[in-house]
Amino acid sequence: KNKIDATPQEIIVTIGGQEAMMLSMLAVIDPGDEVLIPDPSFFPYDPVTKFSEGVPVRVPTYEENDFRLLPEDIEKKITPKTRAILINTPSNPTGAVMTRKDLEGIAELAIKHDLIVFSDEVYEEFIYEGEHISIGSLEGMKERSFTMNSFSKTYAMTGWRIGYIAAPQKAVEAMTRIHGLYLTNVSAFVQKGALAALTGPTEPLEEMVSSYKRRRRIIVDGLNSIPGIECAEPKGAFYAFPNVKALGKDTYDLAVDMIQKAGVLTIPGSAFGELGEGYLRMSYATAEKQIEEAIERLSDYVKKL
Numbered sequence: 494k495n496k497i498d499a500t501p502q503e504i505i506v507t508i509g510g511q512e513a514m515m516l517s518m519l520a521v522i523d524p525g526d527e528v529l530i531p532d533p534s535f536f537p538y539d540p541v542t543k544f545s546e547g548v549p550v551r552v553p554t555y556e557e558n559d560f561r562l563l564p565e566d567i568e569k570k571i572t573p574k575t576r577a578i579l580i581n582t583p584s585n586p587t588g589a590v591m592t593r594k595d596l597e598g599i600a601e602l603a604i605k606h607d608l609i610v611f612s613d614e615v616y617e618e619f620i621y622e623g624e625h626i627s628i629g630s631l632e633g634m635k636e637r638s639f640t641m642n643s644f645s646k647t648y649a650m651t652g653w654r655i656g657y658i659a660a661p662q663k664a665v666e667a668m669t670r671i672h673g674l675y676l677t678n679v680s681a682f683v684q685k686g687a688l689a690a691l692t693g694p695t696e697p698l699e700e701m702v703s704s705y706k707r708r709r710r711i712i713v714d715g716l717n718s719i720p721g722i723e724c725a726e727p728k729g730a731f732y733a734f735p736n737v738k739a740l741g742k743d744t745y746d747l748a749v750d751m752i753q754k755a756g757v758l759t760i761p762g763s764a765f766g767e768l769g770e771g772y773l774r775m776s777y778a779t780a781e782k783q784i785e786e787a788i789e790r791l792s793d794y795v796k797k798l
Contacts, residue, residue: 495614495627497640499659505668506679506687509654510615510643511537516668517611517639517658518545518577526576528611531562533734533762533769535585535613547576553768556725556736560587564598571602577609578602580628583616586765586774587734588727590620596628604633615643615656616730618698621706623728629659636661647698648690655679655687705731708777708784715788716775719795731778734762738771740798748773755794757787 507513514537522528524546530538532551542549552570554560562580578599582591603610610628617625629638643656658668672678709727716724716735724735737747744761751757762769777784 495617495640495659496630497627497635497638497659499635500662502662503659503665505658505660505665505672506684507656507658507672508676508679510613510641510645510656512672512676513641513643513656513658514538514541514611514613515544516671517641517660517664518542518547519671520660520664520667521609521639522547522576525574527572527574529567529570529575529578531560531579531581531584532767533560533586533765533772534579534581536764536766538579542579548574550575551766551768554587554589555768559725559728560584560589560734561591561595562589562599563595564602567599568602571606571608575606575608577611579611579613581613582625583619583727583729585616585730586732586760586762586769586772588730588732590623590625590728592623593626596626597631600628600631600634603637607637609637609639610634611639611641613641615641615646617642618647619702619705619731620729621709621727625729639664644687644690648687649701650686650690653683653686655683705777708779708781709733711781711784712775712777712788715785716791719788719792721795721798722791731776733775733777734772735775736771737773740795742798744770744773751791751794754797755790757790757794 522545526547527550528542528547529552530549531554539549629640640659645651712733713724713726716722721739722735748759748761760774762772
């Protein structure tokens with residue numbers, strides 16, 4: 494599916510996507526190595542890098558570029574200590590989907606500077622515009638790419654805790670030793686469930702993606718109908734990332750106030766990096782009626798500000 498021609502020796506099954514990320518970094522990051530990470534991005538990236546004794550270096554992404562991680566912004570952050578680039582497409586929290594041109598530019602930088610690329614692709618099936626491209630499928634990138642994935646989102650198997658990595662064989666051998674010492678193995682029945690998900694009918698997944706597309710329309714249109722809130726349409730995943738700067742409140746305080754006064758749970762954008770300030774992450778992985786009710790509550794809340 495990802496067009497990465499991996500052998501069984503180049504794949505390791507993990508306890509979810511979180512372990513996939515941890516193993517990837519532990520296998521190749523040495524103390525002091527810099528890892529370039531998008532800002533804003535999924536909040537565990539920083540602590541996992543630090544746990545691996547690496548140094549997270551934030552690369553800005555901007556709303557005017559749909560929050561895509563661009564090669565020219567990455568290049569500005571590369572130093573002699575840079576060891577890896579971490580990408581996430583589609584993105585949590587922004588829903589950004591990187592284009593082929595974006596990924597080809599990043600691949601050129603990785604080859605030029607001899608860098609590893611950690612590619613978090615857990616939302617690969619949730620794309621509404623454009624296409625999903627794995628950077629590991631591009632020419633010259635298989636041997637330097639760690640493609641991380643999970644069954645949690647695509648197959649709604651969050652509690653089962655199973656993921657996987659496609660990576661160079663030597664790295665997989667190192668990750669296998671670490672995995673064995675920490676966790677021994679993924680439960681056999683979970684692996685059988687994952688196999689059934691992969692080989693079973695695709696209609697449930699297609700219905701789920703179609704449902705998310707309808708929910709995306711409801712939440713984006715609803716948020717844009719509220720004065721002071723502007724929401725660009727996410728290209729993938731199932732998160733809206735509205736701009737709430739016009740409301741004039743710190744987003745952490747705003748998120749707390751919203752749950753206390755409106756009963757609507759959001760995550761402040763600042764949780765995802767410095768450039769996330771001024772935004773809120775809102776999930777639309779819930780029923781359409783609940784999304785509609787949340788919009789009504791938010792509209793009433795904003796009117797009272």
